[in-house]
Amino acid sequence: MNAPALAQNLRRAIPAGFLDALKQRFGDRFSTALAVCEHHGRDESPYPPMLPDGVVFALSTDDVAWVARHCHQHKVALIPYGVGSSLEGHLLAIQGGISLDLSGMNKLVSVHAEDFTATVQAGVTRKQLNEEIRNTGLFFPIDPGADASLGGMAATRASGTNAVRYGTMRENVMSLKVVTADGRVIETANRARKSAAGYDLTRIFVGSEGTLGIITEVTIRLYPQPEAISAAICNFGTLDAAVQSVIEVIQMGVPVARVEFMDSAAVKATNAYSKLSLKESPLLLFEFHGSPAGVKEQAEIVQGITRDNGGMDFEWAEQPEDRSRLWTARHNAYFAGLQLRPGCRSSTTDVCVPISRLAECVSQTAAELDQASFPYTIVGHVGDGNFHVLMLLDPDNPQEWEESEALNHRLVERAIQMDGTCTGEHGVGLHKMEFMLAEHGRDALDLMASLKKAFDPHNILNPGKIIPLP
Template sequence: MDTLHLAQRPRPLPAGFLSTLQDYFGERCSTAQSVREHHGRDESPYPTMPPDAVVYAQSVDDVAWVARHCHAHGIALIPFGAGSSLEGHILAVQGGVCVDLSRMDQILQVHPEDFTATVQAGVTRKQLNDSLRDTGLFFPIDPGADASLGGMAATRASGTNAVRYGTMRDNVMSLKVVTADGRVITTANRARKSSAGYDLTRLFIGSEGTLGIIVEVIVRLYPQPEAISAAICNFPDLDSAVRSVIDVIQMGIPVARVEFMDSGAVRATNQYSHLTLNESPLLLFEFHGSPAAVREQAETVQQITRDHGGLDFEWAERPEDRSRLWTARHNAYFAGLGLRPGCRSSTTDVCVPISRLAECVGETARELDAASFPYTIVGHVGDGNFHVLMLLDPDNPAEWAESERLNHRLVQRAIEMDGTCTGEHGIGLHKQVFMRAEHGDDALDVMRALKAALDPRDILNPGKILPAASA
């Protein structure tokens, strides 16, 4: 199966449907080619697959209205947040209507005494944290891109803080969701726990817009740490760096973040962010807590890294220095592209049990060293998750084919190690082919039954997550 060159299979729009959309949305409905193309591509390696029309929702009623009408006519409906996905999640493989939620950007309620915030789906993580600045609270999930909270819930995002604070699955208390036929449901209340019925919140988290459209999110907040300290540590080789992380996690040291960058990623980061980091495998740590706790954590971790050949920590204690380091880490994707100007990136991720991480990363790097194209490896290695950037000539089909073979071997390796084909990117289009190997046919049948029950006309982000039953 060629997973990179899928053809669009549009469903024709019925006569008069565009006029109906334009009558309701007015100037908030666009069929301009540039707008459609912007909403028909993401950071995946796929070609642009634009919808037939884009509507900009400003309210739950807007989303419910377009869902009812698309459901009545069997028209594909694709939700769009910030467009930063990596696996083809938002591509309109069957044409249809894209509902852009970016204008639903209101922070509806903050309950500091309960450590919760209620936001519309288009609110971004930076926007939420900026609004919380004077409350002493923050929202910790940080996937790097300034993603929308609705999109982060839909893809079960995580990021650099997941080793301490968990993922979106752990930090969403409730959702408001528009169903395929335009009903509006609330999955839970703000109580910190409940045993009332099916856990609908978790059902929609990670569903990638295929079961319902998330329009509001209630998230957990956390107190700002009393003290924060960050440090970098270089290593003579990749294996030493990763084994240091394994020892740190297995000792139960509550690091807030621990990120890995291989030599290529460090070199790209230096060029892109104008830094002077030592260009060898590197770990980037952050510690949260009281001053005494932070100092104790750092001293213990530094001793572990020394035991594995790591150099002494280089500290970044001032907020501006920490921000510069983490901004550079978050820009590792764009930095990597700079290693090969004009390239396209095929970006993949896997996650394995922490005890198998060094083996998985090491075998992956050895295979990539023999590839005909450059690559980088970065990772949220504190929870066993790492990412590979394969930098490809867009006009060289042989490189694309080679990258797909390497990606397949990487995923097979991770699944054989009792891991998963994706720790945080999600499935979208690119990783459908791995769902059977990870879950098995019976589990996929259950997923298809859920999809059929909630979206019987298959209008919600069709063609994503689930492989065809006969595939």
């Protein structure tokens, strides 16, 4: 599958002796082996592999700072790597250089349960964090599906299934430890719940996708574990009825913890992949958190709304193992979708629109996709107006790639015209760069480029992502 012009591999020359210096400093934690570089030069995007010249496995902020200083000095590209779960080509080494693997930085630095905060190294994953703090009675709710690292989640401003109630990484990151392009180490804030002191550096780095600095520690908000949790499935005869129900639930102010949408094809794929027997029609998957009485009241209101829109009776999953099975199946919807067309590559896209325009956007998108020459699925964190399209393409058929890109363009244009965004969750990476001008305008984009140049004058940090630079 051919990548667009902006993703062509324009490698920088590696200065003589640079790789030897890395080997001397890191020993076995530096590798130029083809298998290692291939692993770090691909992600879940449809782009072909773009390999780094070498991989450093960092164990500390000092390791990261050393690599950054030397890459800055020699103008060598430097790409942070978490667990490789990105969907838009974020970690591809377009210009070669060094992939900096942070997965070994996986220690829980501190937990301040009385303040509802924790500080973790960047390589700690969300499942690891919740397992380690389980006995505190607290949990971290941001759940993008993949067992992503907290550093990667902060860098991509991740959200996920719980965002409708608990927000995204933007609302839940309190402070960061960041290594700058030239190897300095900064703390963006303290642990106070609010501050009016200076520029909000934390929010600048959250969502910067490794282009402004390398996140090595994250301080995040924690929440009390709910007293009661209940999940329910509701099927609908049509896609429109399901999405309209979500709109009414949100507009009623019901504090649902999760509300997920799956179209018929996604349900069919999930049944086959996860060995479930869900009714294969558009469905909503709800989860309610709170006191037993509060959960009961939320469920009754939501069930009344869904019935008014033609929804079927709720199927409940109240036992932890049943809920876990359902949410695991939902999180595996991406891999389940791939099985609808064995041997395919996926082109995924996501947009987010104001909740009042969600039904219109989803319906128009589905109508266009119904005419496509390839299968597709639609799933979404529709409680906050965000949905995802998975297009299943023949990797040997360039016409399908072109068709999928045309559909993606029309979807993004539709979302932006509705006062939405080209990506609510996946991030920009390579795939969404061309839409930044339409969404933000030239002056705002120029300001972003100026910020990038100020933070990273040699353009070594994840070059070729988010902002097109000369």
